Amino acid sequence: MSEERTTSDPARRRPSAQHVEWHWATPQAQLILGSGDLGAIFRFYRSVHGLNQTQLGQRLGYDKTYISAVEVGKRSLEDIGSRRRICDQLRLPPHVLGITDPADSDHRAMLQFGESTVRLAEIARQSGHASAAVAELWPLAARLEARAEDGHTERDALRLLAHARVGLGVALGNVLPEERLSTAAHWTAKSLPIARHFDDPRFVSYVLRMHGNELRKAGLRGAAVERLRHATAIAPDLETRAAALPLLARAAGALGSPRMFDKVTRECTALLDSVEHTSLFNPFALHEIRLRGLVATGRTAAAVRLAENPPEPPLTVAPQWRVIELVTASHVRLLGGDDKGAVESLDVAIQEAARQRLPHQLQRIVRTAGKRLPDIRHSATHALEQLRADIAA
Template structure:
């Protein structure tokens, strides 16, 4: 017996998050046990179906569904279990059925986890374009599976991670006028993180989304997301990952009080938490300089500009570009045109080599009318990147 149209309508009209209930802790326990009766009861509860309606969907009568749920009848043949898995939008192996399609799916999840990790390494190494190229197909496959109603915990978590990775990578390679696209991709992971109720995961997603909002010019929203990420951070290491980005967003917003508070806490944690590509004295120095200028204290930034600490670890290439531009800006405020010109020349070369249009636009603003040669060099490089992107 095929599912009736009425049952299909009931499923279509249910909550858009209904399928996500398969990813909850309760559902994971039920699925791990392979108890078909409990699985059917959960499915009915999620979708608001009666036993009669579920029977129509599966091709059984109400009595048979009731017997399965009570454990009085079992479904042993592979064909029936495969059909049930298909109708409930579950991977067949969860009902004891192994087939080629499900094996391919599990391989995709394993491959996807590696793809996300390798894409992040590529982005941190200055190859954000390659990271985007790797993550687009993975996100498309995972979203197609979710659209089909397959929302296992592994699929949802991997999709959230892939969306965030894609958004952050796009934030490196897109020009300023298109950075809202990067923020939208990271933002698409927020409902998944919130649904799981995992503080560490939610903090991580909010952190990345908040930083992309800042880059897109949505400063107030960025501070809000990053403050939320700091509150949810489960330990000092997670909090240390948020604070530098929160300091940068507070500075961009012009909130000197919040900026000073966050910078002080960040500096204190430097002695306690292991350094990373963002959380280290070298990166904090650049954040201080930019924030002081943004909050109207250029004189303090000028006094600090010569006090840059030596890197305590290998600095990601894009962070070196960011630091060069900020230092050049401060040197211009100190009327040191030669020093600023030297910094911007190196920044143009690196930003062009790494294909960072947003940083080329920062160079153009920093150079302005005072260093027209640097401004024009950055502008020409940006035009070439735009032409390549358009092609």
């Protein structure tokens, strides 16, 4: 096959995964890759990258006439080594051209079981075991990213990578202290470029709302509101919109926007009887969001009145939400002069935050206690220091 190679050996750069992965993830590309038609793959690649046959030939080490013959079906490429080299240069998963090896088999097995890993990690996080979720998702995300760099950018792999990144970011948002929460937002942000290349508004809305919530926790309130408003705007159905609205309400309150906060909480209330309740979208979670938002927007008296009649926590509420609610309700009780009730609630919150390894909530307790409740502040600070030591180790 030497006569088919170019006589010169120009410097050929492999395009980066960041540049090509989205093109291989499109529905059109998936059809082409599924056919295994090398000519169609060549034509698609040239179209995406604006190359002519001569330029593609230079990249692959063939002359123009050979590329042309392959594209019109007059020549085929049966040599395994050549096919493997083409996959390497074009960043294609080898099995697309009929090449199998242990690494490729492992990759496909990872895709097969990866979704289960993401689901189980989410169950662990919702059950108060965010550290276990991180332990499951970190290696999965790392392996998927490494494989993407090696050319495994097929649609299923990229979608799984986006889910793994989001899940990891959200789990980190539970277990990291406030000064490191930007790391959680960083991981959720890494899913946005992938999500935007899928024609799936529900998926994009999901990534936007998860990223927006981590931005809020990291203190980037304006950016959080922007992402969460976008998530609600593109939601294709009431369930998806209802999933984003409580997070938007919380971000609007944190931003200090009473008008937006009131508008969003009214919509949440209107949807409570129309949408199935979840761990976030339920009267108990919305009660906590209202309490915190009212205080943040300068309406303490209204928050104190609302705190007098809390709803019962549903079975679907996540354990960390119970801690969040205890801290918020205690803050409101202190504002209303009920120090005894606040101490009782914060004692429980410290124990649960330490057990679930929630440093951010312990930091909230320290701030809530302030100088007014020195014993509570001391207990929360001690528990926080222990968690910091564990994280550092």
